[in-house]
Amino acid sequence: MRRRIRTMRRVCWQGTLVKAPTGPRRRPLAALAAAVALVLVTAGCGTGDPAGSSRTERVASLTVLDYYTDGTEHAHWGELLAACGRQAGVTIEHRSVPPPSLVPTVLRQAAARTMPDLLMLDNPDLQQIARSGALAPLRPYGVRTEGFGPGILSAGTYRGEVYGLAPTVSTLALYYNKDMLAEAGLGVPRTWDELRTAARATTRPGRHGLAVDADASFESTFQFLPFLWSNGGDERRLDTPQAAEALRLWSDLVRDGAMSRSVLTWNQADVHEQFLGGDAAMMVNGPWRMTELAKAKDLRWGVAPLPVPRAGAEPVTPLGGEVWTVPRSGSEARMRKAAQVLDCLNEPAHQQKLATWHHTVPTRTDVAARYVRQVPSMAAFVESVRGARARTRQLGPAWPKTATAIHTAVQAAVSGQQTPEEALRRAQRMATSP
Known part of the structure; x- marks a missing residue:
């Protein structure tokens, strides 16, 4: 792999010196950081009093950007954002772009100095954008961070400061076909050995025991x-x-036929279709699949925490979901209003509403406890979220490179091209190469 040289320069944003990377990068988010840095250089350092300006500037509306393009989901978020806007005394201009377009859109907005006032990000992407200096820490703007689990706060934290908060989150669990397990005379698998047994026992011609996403x-x-x-x-x-x-x-x-080789090309939506169509007895997937599964009248299904290597162990799952952030817009007054809306999104009643709408888990521990009593089918996800980890907790902005190395190893081993040991040795070299 060609060595890529990165240097750092110090630039100024609203009177604050920040570090911004230069040089070529491999991901759009890194390009965003470079574009943001360029904006900072061309804008120069302000010498006025931002706090003073916030006392005189009247804010009538805020712009909001997310990737909730599904009609129902966009309407739900629009309703909640509008309510929080009214509470803050502003109207909301809400725009959604397709998920692959979010980062390129923000890139263009950063270059044009038209960043939204409130920005939603997939939680693993927060680290790189926070590192660029494009986001404001939330606590100085009065956003409350009490009552959230440590893993959830970690997902929105960069260098000890909370830059993003998620009203609800998701994770993974095991969905199972009750009739297929009963036909095999088996209970819900709780350990890896039980998972192997159940996957093999429920495999039939035209049906596999387990479906996962092992694509690149x-x-x-x-x-x-x-x-x-x-x-x-x-x-x-x-x-x-x-x-x-x-x-x-x-x-x-x-290798044993209990999972299809097609898992190498399936995404999570494909895995869902296999389970929904009766072509898989079990699947690994998230709570967002429940809405469609509930419509399948002839499918008797359940959901349980993911099996663990040995009895008595606790599953450790990754946190999914999006965090809401306040970009540095250059207007202290607008940033304070945006922070008020963000704080409102995380109020207990709003977390409960979002979780009920979308089958997600409230991020305040007390709200999650009430929610699971009302929606028992979410128990496995609520339980797993308690010990879930942010993907960037250990590696911070370096996570995407390691994530690429991991799915490369999965492809190599599951396809049989390499042993697991060989694939992971290669992955370690990929992850740690300059």
């Missing part, structure tokens, strides 16, 4: 992390026996 994407990494982490593996050191044992579980299930 970050979704595959997301699905593999619970197996890596629950077995004591660590993303900082991929070439360990614990990591190899986790990857061997997947490769053996494909």
